[in-house]
Amino acid sequence: MDKQSATKRVQELHELLNTYNYEYHVLDQPSVPDAEYDRLMQELIKVEEEFPEFKTQDSPTQRVGGVVLEAFQKVVHRTPMLSLGNAFNEQDLRDFDRRVRQAVGDDVQYVVELKIDGLAVSLRYENGYFVQGATRGDGTTGEDITENLKTVRSIPLKLRSNVSFEVRGEVFMPKKSFEKLNELRLAAEEEPFANPRNAAAGSIRQLDPKIAAKRNLDIFVYSIADLGATGIQRHSEALDFLEKESFKTNKERRKCENIDEVITLIENLQEKRATLPYDIDGIVIKVDSLDQQEELGFTAKSPRWAVAYKFPAEEVMTKLINIELSVGRTGVITPTAILEPVRVAGTTVQRASLHNEDLIREKDIKLGDTVVVKKAGDIIPEVVNVLVEHRTGEEQEFSMPTHCPACESDLVRIEGEVALRCINPQCPAQIQEGLIHFVSRNAMNIDGLGERVVSQLFHAGLIKDVADLYRLTREQLLGLERMGEKSTDNLLQAIEQSKENSLERLLFGLGIRHVGSKAAKTLAQQFETIENLQKSTEEELVAINEIGGKMADAITTYFENPDVQHLVSELQALGVNTMYKGPKLVKAEDSDSYFAGKTIVLTGKLEQLSRNEAKEGIEALGGKVTGSVSKSTDLVIAGEAAGSKLKKAEELNIEVWNETQLIEELKK
Known part of the structure; x- marks a missing residue:
């Protein structure tokens, strides 16, 4: 085949394969058998092998999986991916509606959509071409998963017009694909995935895109991040526009004229939940008018113009075998119920939170009780109540200990608090939990240092405090189980990179009581260096907006501790940045x-x-x-x-x- 003929044939193959792909994966109306699609794909692969210049970014062949990645690169979202506020009952929905109408008037229409139980992603297009895809991450920064998203055949690689924008969607695994995947994993003597959501998340974050390509993932897009100059005035119009551009949107969405229509529709959709070919964990309600959305604005965490209605949690019975105690990084002793394994909302549950001693007393929980368990918000397992009528007389009372289960120090209950607390600063459990917090995403964000690796390092005696993380050597890491040369080098690089973090990440990572990530940013902006913060007084701290008396007292008490002062000096000597790097706060x-x-x-x-x-x-x-x-x-x-x-x-x-x-x- 000469180049002129190849040019024409490649164009024909692109058009045919894109059309057949759209019909099959978006419209669910295939017009040709799979064998014909495969034959044309093989023909295109051969032409591209002969003429590599035809292997373009929008070629259908790019969906089979590219090269294996060493690690995912970070991506800062141009528009933050905020989470939604939750509603759990009809009154919550009416309260949401009341707040909306108080702000923008009574002329409000809503769009109701299914809340797909998958992995939120952002898709960026430039001049009509798919150029980057990212996970939600912490809402501000995600991971570049472009190559894996190219394998999701319902994501268009080229749009019908030359638009440039960012689209948000939910990648999921259909129930049939999930069942087939777990059959294959069991046949290969591998651990099956707990539910389709975990399977989708695990697939889309594979470093080898070829693995993702085999998992039959799908997507529904649900918004455009920045509508800009499109001229679109309503959210419903945006969804229609996305459909015209070849995106797959969910057909179950409806427009409602008022909250009564919304509530009726939710009841109907809830009944339909079990028959859907994919999992949903709720219903999303959005104000349709974009002008009204803009007027309503956002809180720090979520838009005021949308809410997610969460389905009532599934409740099941099981036996409470034991109560296990854990020590948190602030010394709080938390009891956890150990249960006979039971399926709840799609996963097997063996542990459930009991929060504190008062809750155990209030619910009259005894060892050996038959209990009702649910997942709060379909996520966190908790014990709802005890079925007293099932008691046999063999159940045993449970008493909270008087000494720390990790270090044997006396436990105290601070006035005004319900929790028992270990106040020994050398408690090994607190130190380990503090290390896990220090390396977490919102703190120093050290890739590769998860709970398992931190626990390994701690129990091997390689780290006793956060400064020891910056003394780790290649030889020490290679001596750990499941730490190869590549993962060791990646981890050391991530630790080195974390030294350059701005001050607010370090402050949050240190785990000062009452200081969350937002307060850490405020403190970093205000004082600019850790030395300035160390010298601050309670009066100076309280004078800052958002810093109250309790937090000010915790900050000054923390930095008065000689051990903390020594730790800060060690971190500085090891090259860890202790200065604020963001925009200066100008009075x-x-x-x-x-x-x-x-x-x-x-x-x-x-x-x-x-x-x-x-x-x-x-x-x-x-x-x-x-x-x-x-x-x-x-x-x-x-x-x-x-x-x-x-x-x-x-x-x-x-x-x-x-x-x-x-x-x-x-x-x-």
Whole structure:
């Protein structure tokens, strides 16, 4: 075949294979048998082998799995992937509706969609071509799984128009694929997956895309991250637009005129749950109008214009065999029920939280009791109640210990708290849990240092505190079970990279009582170095917005400890960064910028800056960025397709700038 003929044939094969793929995996209406599709695919592979220049990024052959990766690269989401608030009953739904109507008026329509039980992903397209896919991660940073997502045949590699945007969706494993996969794993004497969600997550995070390609994964897309200049005004229109671009959306969605229609529809969908060919764990309700969505805005964790209704938890009976005690990183003693294995909401449960001694007393739980177990939010197993009528008289009372199960120190109950606590700072269980927290995703984020490896290192005597992590050698790691040369080198590289983290990650990782990730960021911005924070007083801390008296006392008490002071010095000597690397916090009185002391709202699509870049730039000059327009707003920055916030600003005679004016002021 000459090159001219090959060019024509490749184009024909692309069109045929893409059409057949769309019919089979998106429309579920195949027009040719599998054998014909396979024959054409083999023909295309042979042509591409003869003419490698035809192996383009959108070729159907790219779905079979690319090269094996050494590790997943990090991806910062251009628009954060926030989680949804939850509703568990009809009253929760009506409360959500009331809050929405109080904010935007009574003229509200909702879109109701199935909440697919899978793995949330983000798909980025440039000029119509699929260029990157990522996991949700912590909502801000995920992992690049592009090659694995290319193997999901319902994800288009090329769209029908040359649009550039980011699409969000849920990758899942159909029930039939799950059953077939577990049959194969059992035949190979491998551990079967607990449920389709775990199977999907495990498949999409394989370093070898060829494994993912064999797992028959699927996807439903459910939103466009930034609609920008598309001109779309409603969420329902966005879903229709995605369908026209060859995406697979869920057909069970419906528009509802009010919350009563939503509640009726949820009842119908709940009955249909068991007959669906995929797992769902709830229903998502979204305000349809994008202008109203913008007006409602977001909390720190979730949008105010959407809620996830979680199905009532499945409840089952089992026997409580024992109660096991664990020691957390803050010394809290937590009892856990050890159960006869039982299937609950798709997984086998053998352990369930009992929270504290008061709960055990309140529910009159005894060893040997028959208990009812459910999963709170379909995730965390818990004991609901005891079936007293099943008692035989052989059940035994349970008493909490007086000494720590890990170090034998006296346990105390601090005034105002329900938990028993070990206050020995040298308690090995607390140290190990503290190490696990230190390396976790929201703290120092050290890839490869999971609970198993931390436990190995700790019990081998290689690490006694977090500073020891930075003293680990290649020889020490290679001596551990299941640590090969590649995984050892990757781990050492990840530990080295973590030294460059900004101060807020270190502060959160140190595990100071009452200091979460958000407070750690506030402290890092305010004090800039760990030395400045160490020297701070309670009065200085309480003066900071979001820092209360209890937290201030915990911070000063923590840094007054000589052992902590020595640990900080050790970390600095080992090269761990103890300075804040983010945008500087500028006080209004110290800035001569126009933004200093002003309250500013961003709305619409910005072309040259991301929303985060604009926000950080304004705050770096002493301004405050908020999510809604009110009489206290000083300035609105309006990008393309600005909606109700711009209209409200004009009604209130608030000054409005475009993006060019914003950039000019930021450059001054």
